[in-house]
Amino acid sequence: MLLSWQASIPWLLAACIGVQAVTAPEGVRQIPLRSHSLSAEPPQPYLDSDMQSRYFEFGEDTIVRADQYIRLTSDMQGQSGWLFSRMPITATNWMIEIEFKIHGRGHLHGDGMAIWVTEERGKPGKVFGHTDNFNGLGIFLDTYKNSRPGVTFPYVMAMLGNSSVSYDKDHDGKDNELAGCSARGIRTGGTIPTKIRLTYYAESSLRVDLQYKGPDEWTECFETEAIKLPQTAYLGFSAETGELSDNHDIINVAAHNLHVRQNQGSSRSSKDQGGKARTKPYNPGGTKERGSWRWFFLKIVLFGIVVVGGYVGYTMYRTSKRSSRF
Numbered sequence: 001m002l003l004s005w006q007a008s009i010p011w012l013l014a015a016c017i018g019v020q021a022v023t024a025p026e027g028v029r030q031i032p033l034r035s036h037s038l039s040a041e042p043p044q045p046y047l048d049s050d051m052q053s054r055y056f057e058f059g060e061d062t063i064v065r066a067d068q069y070i071r072l073t074s075d076m077q078g079q080s081g082w083l084f085s086r087m088p089i090t091a092t093n094w095m096i097e098i099e100f101k102i103h104g105r106g107h108l109h110g111d112g113m114a115i116w117v118t119e120e121r122g123k124p125g126k127v128f129g130h131t132d133n134f135n136g137l138g139i140f141l142d143t144y145k146n147s148r149p150g151v152t153f154p155y156v157m158a159m160l161g162n163s164s165v166s167y168d169k170d171h172d173g174k175d176n177e178l179a180g181c182s183a184r185g186i187r188t189g190g191t192i193p194t195k196i197r198l199t200y201y202a203e204s205s206l207r208v209d210l211q212y213k214g215p216d217e218w219t220e221c222f223e224t225e226a227i228k229l230p231q232t233a234y235l236g237f238s239a240e241t242g243e244l245s246d247n248h249d250i251i252n253v254a255a256h257n258l259h260v261r262q263n264q265g266s267s268r269s270s271k272d273q274g275g276k277a278r279t280k281p282y283n284p285g286g287t288k289e290r291g292s293w294r295w296f297f298l299k300i301v302l303f304g305i306v307v308v309g310g311y312v313g314y315t316m317y318r319t320s321k322r323s324s325r326f
């Protein structure tokens with residue numbers, strides 16, 4: 001009885017907080033990063049009562065429709081907008097899942113949007129609405145082909161910037177490409193929510209997956225070798241329209257710290273300790289979250305004690321009343 005009660009606690013808590021089940025490899029624990037997540041609904045609304053976002057900042061043509069989307073550009077010519085986290089990502093390994101929607105009227109559309117993990121934040125520029133010569137990672141969802149023969153668009157590609165290299169705009173980033181893939185369905189989406197998922201392990205890889213073929217049907221776009229990101233890197237989004245246009249909407253952002261557990265039951269060799277040090281996340285934000293989690297748990301336990309105590313007290317009271325009656 002006690003065992004099953006204990007076993008049900010995590011589920012109960014998960015149900016209370018609305019934790020979503022996300023697939024993670026064995027031995028990897030996911031800790032939600034509220035400071036880098038966004039959703040239209042509580043507990044993480046786009047805007048709080050001050051019409052501001054606690055964790056994100058936006059600018060240029062970006063508009064917020066509080067219950068539906070954050071629109072980086074509207075379906076109009078010559079727009080540019082950005083949305084950036086206020087705090088840098090401090091997790092060593094992380095996973096960020098973004099639901100977006102790129103849509104518009106007419107036959108020709110452009111130019112596309114970018115997801116950033118860069119030292120720069122909120123600096124408008126000519127790379128999908130954000131600054132060139134950036135330091136860090138740019139993932140481009142390029143919906144308009146300027147000049148890349150033999151490549152089907154929309155095209156998704158990653159570029160690693162080092163502050164001095166410029167984006168090769170004339171050839172849709174061909175010179176800068178770290179990895180990429182064609183993704184025909186990411187623009188329309190239809191009834192299928194379009195999503196992109198970035199999974200980053202500092203010591204081993206960056207992987208990008210896309211969802212556009214069906215709900216919960218993920219397609220791997222690419223996986224790279226280990227890449228080095230700047231010490232201080234913000235999560236951002238930007239988009240741009242030129243002669244061609246589209247709405248570029250961010251619907252939802254779910255970020256997680258990936259905490260890689262050390263091998264259980266393994267001997268404490270120096271090698272293992274090295275492994276532990278490598279994968280140990282530095283995450284002050286997460287510590288706070290774990291604190292609030294503990295507080296939440298404590299509140300549930302206290303509530304339980306009060307209920308049980310109350311019941312026991314009431315029973316005793318009734319018993320004593322009954323016995324005193326006779």
Ligand SMILES: *[C@@H]1O[C@H](CO)[C@@H](O)[C@H](O)[C@H]1NC(C)=O
Nearest residue numbers: 160161162163164165166176
């Ligand atoms: C930046 O990257 C480019 C292209 O890979 C390279 O030519 C250049 O030397 C790098 N600059 C610095 C400062 O590392």
